[in-house]
Amino acid sequence: MSNHHVNHLISIVGPANVLVGEDVQSFATDYRGVFRGQALAVVRPASTAEVSAVVAYCNRNDIPVVPQGGNTSLLGGSVPDASGTAVLLSLTRLNQVRSVDSLNATMVVEAGVTLHAARAAAEKAGALFPLRIGSEGSCQIGGNLSTNAGGTAVLRYGNMRDLVLGLEVVLPNGEIWNGLRALRKDNAGYDLKHLFIGAEGTLGIITAAVLKMYPIPRAKCVAMLGSGSADHALEAFGLLRQRLGTDVTAFELISSDAMTLVLGYLGRQTSPLPTTHPWYVLVEMSSTSSQEMGEAAFYSALGELADKGMIDDAVIASNEKQATDFWLVREEISDAQTRTRGSVRCDISVPLSSIPRFIRETSAKVMAVAPATRMVIYGHVGDGNVHFNPLRPADMAPEDYLTRHGEAITKLVDDAAMALNGSISAEHGIGAAKCDALLHVRSQVELKLAWRVKRALDPANLMNPAKVLPLMPAD
Template identity: 50%
Template sequence: MTAADRPSDTRAFVAACGQALGAAHVLTDAHDTAPFLADWRRRYLGRACAVLLPADTREVAAVVRLAREYRVALVPQGGNTGLAGGATPDASGAQAVISLKRLNRIRDVDAHNNTITVEAGVVLAEIQARAQAEARLFALSLAAEGSCTIGGNLSTNAGGTGVLRYGNTRELCLGLEVVTPQGEIWDGLRALRKDNTGYDLRDLFIGAEGTLGIITAAVMKLHPAPVAKVTALAGLASPHAALDFLSMAQRHAGALLTGFELMSDFSLRLVGRHFPQMRYPFAHTHAQTVLLELSDSESEEHARALFERLMEEALEEGIVADAVVAENLSQSRAFWDLREHIPLAQAEEGLNIKQDISVPISSIGRFIEETDALIARAAPGARMVTFGHLGDGNLHYNVQSPEGVDPKRFLDEYQARINTLVYEQVHAHRGSISAEHGLGQLKVNEAMHYKSPVEVRLMQTIKAALDPDNLMNPGKVVPEARPSGLRPGTAPDHTEESAP
């Protein structure tokens, strides 16, 4: 009998982990394990033979070797703020959750090299604060930054509001430390911007959601802290106008343009309905609002002068109908609060259908118009909550039930139909059905439906080569075999999403 054929022995595994980690760091009591067994949106609720809390990379490696010996699958978990169920175990009770939250040291800050070396369990906001203390910027920024961890950000290749200027988490990472499925430690913590010595192993693990190995530490890029930030809101007539405004802003500001967020009129009205202290910023309503931000290394005066030239031209050409510029940090924060409260307002309004999609930036206007029209015909009265990172083509394209219609009944009747419609539109525009939230267990089958057989086989080949026993977060990102007859729209409910 080979190792792969042996049945799992969870009892012996848990006992061995107690010896390796100490009994206090092997949780089995239902009260203690509960916070680790449900995803943030509570769409998935799993069971586990134990929740393991290693203190360092060597202990992670020891756990992985024990998992291999006793044939127990591991589900890596960071801050448990994911939106696709990627860090939640299945319902069998045979898997173990391995939480990285005790790997929480900042190992090094190299100001001259503009890098910071951090362990996987360091909370994103702590990295931002440490960078700021060194007069540097760590550019990744998410709504969950007070609780999400850098290991989870890397595992899902998180996006956020700074992608337009700084890129996704992948672009912010120079090197990794990883525990392989064999329990070996790969030290790839190279703080190099140029390293042309073979396959880029780092990029295999980023975005793999723990299915190929467990990220335990990373070297992340820092940038010089901007001297000034200037934030504004602009009212526009359509997403097409927003695209014209984006091109104009990029021409005027270049790399100084660090934020460009699109928000539909109904999105902002929904915020006002449920958070009345957040006032609509304009005297008259506009079909679309853009939140844009410049980060300047010269001075606030320089940034404001550039802003004034941009807005003057945009208003003269009729691209922008109205604009308001933040006068201070408090007002800037209020503008961003409007954007970040859209998902919270949706949750207050009731269950809704959510999409995290991307299309080429040039296609956004056509995608919104075409898909809105299709949904209006398929589900009359449905209310569209469209917002997202226009500068990188990522839309949170969400559908709220018609006014006065029970949200659950609406989801039961229309969700599968709307999912299929949206995914087909995304595919027609050569986009992606998951832009920044990952696949987890939520969209695995649907993603495989839209990938070519060649691409699916390549993904399965990589998984089988690195994790032949399929013990690293099985069932996530790539299935062992594609279900026959699968059609899009068959995943669990797309509801209760946090602010992206």
């Protein structure tokens, strides 16, 4: 980047907040070290006005802009390409909780507020912000919105799209759209916020949001269950939903291979259950009723699951520490894979009724392609989201496994999901990794419509280019 450009950006955000040279690299690499790029500079604005000024300058000078939050994306959505032509715009300094309205059950937070800080702000106000992700200490609200994050409580509260009422967005030309309306009913024209949620910064940069808050549950019960098959586990979910309704907050399925992997990573000998099982389920119930009433309903439902042969064992957390420990087992599976290396990460969704079939048939196909693969399967199956992540055999080098089998496994997993009317991306987005795959799973009508929206807002294709959408089609 010319000194002229650097000096102008410094005039906007100050010399300490424009990084060049070696200081760029930690921002231009994703946290797993899988996606690596280059950037002309890293710019760290501290206000919406500064974001606007930086984006407007880049727009006038045909400089691509790659927005970045906590850089926890699994698909390279927050990393620039290798050309070194883009400005990487870090939103970390936009970290203020602007306001909390307890009666309206909303709060206005800036894009750089971490998910942990947003949850803490709600708790301080005597409320709950329910989004839960293992990376909550580092992921940021802007990134959560830009990827339409899901997590472990979608079953009850919905994903990020369901948790926001209004947005503030810097558009590709630098204009600021102030849509920070804390209204649950507003039919005055198009609901523009949904253009930007899940767009991964390709249509504009989210700088602030109005988030919904909820009552803190008075009752909570957490249990680890053992089951003989995925079919029985899904039957158990159906019965729990009948008995407990929307009080079923989370229903997480964990394969035996996934449990073995995470226990080794955590340095533990046994799971929370005294015996091993082909499948494990972590289930959480939360309610605004009393703890006593919640426990009675929960225990009764689990007893019925056991009587019907849907589960073979169960351990109910006796206190908050034990409940947290159960959740730690689930949440550390992702890091266990990252540290082990050699995992083919597939984030698919299918209708709930198709999950057992998907797991059974797709596992067989993977084993046929790559025998001795460890079938690390887990996820939020209560909402149809399966993290289907075949892991290299213990005696095979990560690079060898991914080179020999990675592409083939990804394709057969995606194909299997689509054959069951599913999706190749449930909650991780598209980023850079899955752009080309969209050519095979989205119709030409959908892709052309998406590009019309992109061209209307970002005609020069400067906002996070080569992300989310495949190559621009000819007119």
